Amino acid sequence: ARKRRVEALRAHLRSGLEAALRDPLTGAHNRRHALPWLERQIARSRAGLAVMVADLDFFKQVNDRHGHAAGDAVLVAVTERLRAHLRAGDLLARIGGEEFLIALPETTRAEAQEVAERLCHAIRATPVAVPGLRAPIPVTLSLGVTVAEPRPGMAPPAMQTLLEEADRALYAAKARGRDQARFCTRSAA
Numbered sequence: 001a002r003k004r005r006v007e008a009l010r011a012h013l014r015s016g017l018e019a020a021l022r023d024p025l026t027g028a029h030n031r032r033h034a035l036p037w038l039e040r041q042i043a044r045s046r047a048g049l050a051v052m053v054a055d056l057d058f059f060k061q062v063n064d065r066h067g068h069a070a071g072d073a074v075l076v077a078v079t080e081r082l083r084a085h086l087r088a089g090d091l092l093a094r095i096g097g098e099e100f101l102i103a104l105p106e107t108t109r110a111e112a113q114e115v116a117e118r119l120c121h122a123i124r125a126t127p128v129a130v131p132g133l134r135a136p137i138p139v140t141l142s143l144g145v146t147v148a149e150p151r152p153g154m155a156p157p158a159m160q161t162l163l164e165e166a167d168r169a170l171y172a173a174k175a176r177g178r179d180q181a182r183f184c185t186r187s188a189a
Contacts, residue, residue, distance in 0.1 A: 020032060023093075023094040025075060026076055026094050028079050028083070028093055028100070029092065029093040030094060030095070031093065034091060034095060035159065038101075038103055038162075039159050042148065042156050042159055042162070045156065046150060047105075047107075047108075047149075048106065048107050048108045048109065048112070048148065049104070049107065050102075050103065050104040050107040050146070050147045051145070051146050051163065051165075051166045052104075052144065052145045052181075053095075053167050053169075054102060054142070054143045055098060055099045055142050055143075056074070056075075056123075056140070057178040058178075062074055066133060069130075070133060070137065073131070074128045074130070075094075077139075078139060078141070079094065079100075081122045081123055082102070082119060082122070082123075084122070085119055085122050086102065086115075089106075090103065091104075102143075107147070108147070109147045109183070112183075113145070116145050116181030117181060120140070123140060124138075124139070124141070127139065140178060140179035142170060142173040142174050142180060142181075143173060143182070144165075144170025144172065144173055144184070145166060145169055145184065146169060147183075166184065168185075169184045
């Protein structure tokens, strides 16, 4: 009986820890998990580390026109599509309402560009079917991307610097028409 109680307590603790590190709606990691993970990746990176900030375009209109339940369904579908196009060791985290952080260890700028374009296409290609709505909801994604490439004798970039660069690139993608990926204009390292 004691062994079963201890096992139940361990399972409860694991469940609580997992809940503290995941977004309950989408199952993606949350900011609490993502930022320390990113810090560790920056410190150990021996090759490129791509950092992307993704934002759903005009998401407020989805909630306003179709309701929050439809918005939730869109967030879940987008998360599933993003996850399907990332590698097992990549990071996908929901860090705000309709904003995601994506990090790709061991990734060059060219590879990051390819992944970013693939992610935009994956979201754009198939509108999200929502139960109770006659027509699926079209969704697009804007991405800001930066790549930290270690250089001998130079300290790795600060996590905050990478996030700010990706965020600036995201604003550039939004300003240039949305539904696209833009790179930071300067190197992160």
